[in-house]
Amino acid sequence: MELIKARNVGFSYASQRVLHGIDFTLYAGDVVSLLGPNGSGKSTLLKILLGLYRSSGEVTLLGKKLQHYKQAELAQHIAYVPQSHNMPFTFTAFDVVLMGRLAYCGMFSNYSKVDRNLAHDALEKVAMSALADEPFSNLSGGQQQLVLIARALAQQAHILLMDEPVNGLDYGNQIRLLRLIKDFSSQGYTFLKTTHHPDHALYCSNRVALLKRGRMLACDGVERVLTAENIATLYGVEVEIMCTEQGERFCLPCGSASIDFKAVPAAMSAA
């Protein structure tokens, strides 16, 4: 089933064109990894699909145009899991999760018992109940990411859009987070996440989209898209895609160790 469908999406910041003619479809049950160099427009595309930026072209959710949804309705379908970030004011983890229920509250009414219970359940699901009363900013990057995922669960959205979810996490937490995504995917959640790690895409996604300088290079099944050639085109580095005896694929850098940062386009300030 098609959940989100973007057709011919374009976007510019002021005079700078960031996205050109993007076609993309997110199907129910997908775990899509969005790969691309710094400044290729990944986060921008994510925010367009969330309805945060108005783009040219057309984005539909369940066949209805994004701009025809109210903000709260949209939030009941799609949740945003941002990169863990510092909050200037210290909310507790539980307060942060409770904010996932805003889309269900009347403008002037308070959170109900149901809302509080759902927030508790969500924290339970990511095994963060013990730290519910801790100030969010005291948590480690991995714990913050889990709390933000719990907030998306409390939001009862079935589509989760994640912006570099493993950014800043240690290796163990990265793998645990990817497993969590796999796990929730089997429970019926749909994921679209941006990432800088081809290995992570190989490990937990069924489809991969490649974005370079605002254009979609490829968007298809993992094995078709994540080839050594495509990664060379995308990042300008040589890699080899290897396969273990169990059939698990992984990506290994190879070739001469030339240090040529010019191959990577300079990060565009806007993204």
Next chain:
Amino acid sequence: MVRAQADIASGVTLQQRQEVRLRKEQWVFFVLVMLLLAVMQMSLLLGKYPISADEYLAFAKLYVTGHGAEAAQRFSTLYSVLVEIRLPRIIAASIIGAALAVAGSTFQAMFVNPLVSPGLLGVLAGASFGAALGMVLRLPWFGIQLAAFVCGALAVALALLIAMIYKNSRSVIILILGGVISSSLFTALLSVLKYTADPYDTLPAIVYWLMGSLSFCDSATVGLLFGPMLAALIGLLLLAKQLNALSLGDEEARALGVNVRRIKVIAITLATLISALCVVMAGVIGWIGLIIPHIARMLFGADNRKVLPASALIGAIFLLVTDNLSRTLFINEVPIGILTSLVGIPIFVLVLKNAREGFK
């Protein structure tokens, strides 16, 4: 975190811990309400005209039991001192203190900045200019109040207009800059008025008014403005949930389903309304909108559902106490704006260490 793990080891569930915390917070609120009532009561008895306890009790008994007319007749001096002079002033001090503190908390959450005060968008500068203009034009008292209110609203409108010119830029910073520009403009215009004002009567009146005083509040003004101020105050308290989301940043708040634009428009309108009305009632009273939110966050954390009502209570208590000082400290009344700063600054320095826990 150590505490949390120790609790798990001892079998205390999250719900139980949260209930304990909730009860603690309810206690703090109860204490604050009691404190406010006590300070209000004390303020009634404080003042130049000495009131004996017996007399007061006899009068209060009559007055509260619905024999107001009889009370007024038997204790005519007491009636005019208490009901006509002190009571309106106490009500004004409470509502102004509460309003400025809540407006400050709202702006700090909305602009994601703990250093912001209600005057951010220019409302205080605008209202000051308006009042001075009224005085220079020798308008009647009501005209001066109206001019203060209108110019306060105008200054905020100007700040918003400047922000709207640069629609696609980072809205919060542009909005703050719009406020800075608008404030500067009206401050400059105010200087022009001060320079041209009659130095023997109008200029002192303007200067005195800029230092703030609750002695401007007659019962008619209080009676007229109390209702709208209370309504706007309650309106802001009801936005607490959405303000929490706004302090995560606009995009995240929208992704959570909050209609950011609408909430901002309502919050700015209500905060401007109450700030302008505060100036109309008592001139310019600084510091409350900046420091009281910090004290509230020190007690309750960042959650605006608690910070806003706590700010209201603490702000009311603070202004009442300061006003009592201003009335009784010296033979002549000290302008309250001076005292809120002089009393507020040491308190702020003292709480700053702990208040820093409320924001990072």
